[in-house]
Amino acid sequence: MKKLSVVVSVYNEELALPMFYRSVKPVLEGLSWDYELLFVNDGSIDGSLEVLRQLLLLDSKVKLVGFSRNFGHEAAMIAGIDYAAGDAIVCMDADLQHPPECLPKIVEKLEQGYGVINMVRTRNQSAGIIKNITSLAFYQLINTLSDVKFEANASDFFVVSRQAAEVLKRNYRERVRFLRGYVQNIGFRKTTISYEAHNRVAGESKYSIRKLFAFSMNTIMCFSNLPLKLGIYAGAFAALMGMAVMAYTLCTRQGAPSGYTTIVILNCFMFAVLFLIVGIIGEYIAVLFSELKDRPIYIVEETGNLGGEKER
Ligand code: UDP
Ligand code: MG
Secondary structure, eight states, X not given: OOEEEEEEEESSOTTHHHHHHHHHHHHHHTSSSXXXXXXXXOOOSSTHHHHHHHHHHHOTTEEEEEESSOOOHHHHHHHHHHXXXXXXXXXXXXXXXXXXXXXXXXXXXXXXXXXEEEEEEEEESSSOHHHHHHHHHHHHHHHHHOSXXXXXXXXXXXXXXXXXXXXXXXXXXXXXXXXXXXXXHSOSSEEEEEEEXXXXXXXXXXXXXXXXXXXXXXXXXHHOXXXXXXXXXXXXXXXXXXXXXXXXXXXXXXXXXXXXXXXXXXXXXXXXXXXXXXXXXXXXXXXXXXXXXXXXXXXXXXXXXXXXXXXX
C-alpha cells in the first residue's frame, strides 16, 4: 500500500491546530492510501508545541519535527520534505486555508502517475486587495525577468512524488530559496488542481507586506540575473546621451551650455542610477555570501514518532 505524507508547517498556530487536525484526520482515514501527518514546528512561541505533543501521544500517524527557533515557512517545508517517508508528499498550511477536502483528488491524480501537482487557488477570500494586487504585480515582474515561468496563482500548497521530492532534497538546498518556484520548474508529469482558499480559521497571517517584499526580492535574485545587467544598459544609455550632447555642442558651436540647473539635475540623476546599481550588486553579493557560509537551512531540536535513527 502506498503512503501519503502530509507536511504541515506550524508557526504559532495553537488555535488553528486542533481544528486542522479534526478536519484533516477523517479525510486521511478515508483515503485508499496509508498516510502520515508530519508537523514541522517552526519555533512557535505560543502553545503550538504542547498541542503537537498531545497529538503525538494520541495518534501514531502524527509525526513531529521541531526546530530550535523560527527558520521560516520555506525552511519548514524543506524539512518536511527531508523527513517525510511517503511515496508522495503534500505540503499544506495549518490554518485550513488549504482545504483537506482536496486530498482524495490528489491521491487520484497521483495514481494516474503525476509527479508534480500544483494546487491553484481560484479565489482568495482572506487576502486583501493590496495583497492581491502586489501578488499579481510580483508574478508579472518575475515572469518578465526570468527564463523560467511561474504560475501566478500557485500557492505553498503542492504535491510532489517521491522521485520529485528526492530532486528537491538533493539539488535545491540554496539558503535564499523559493520552493514553490522550484516545484514548478523541476519538470516531471505535471498537473494542477484548483481550490478555493478559505479564510484562516484562527490566529493571524505571519506574512506582512514587508516580509512579502523581502521575499519577492529574494525570489527575483534566485531566478534572474537580469538586474545585474542594468548597469550595462544604464552605462550604454549614458554614453549615447553624452555623445549626442557632445555632437550637438560641437556642431552648433555654442560653447558651454549655460545650465547650472541642468548640470545639477543630471548629476543627481546619474548618481541615483549609479547607487541603485551598486545596491543591486550588493544584494547579489549578500546572497552569494550567505550561500558561501553554508549555514544550515534549519536546526532540529526535537522529533516525535519518526522512529529509528531519525529520532532525536
Ligand atoms: N509559517 C511557518 N513559519 C513562519 C511563518 C509561517 O511555518 O515563519 C506557517 C504558518 O504556520 C502557516 C503557513 O506557514 O501554516 C502559512 O503562513 P500564513 O498563513 O501566515 O501565511 P498566508 O496564508 O497568510 O500567506
Ligand atoms: Mg495562511
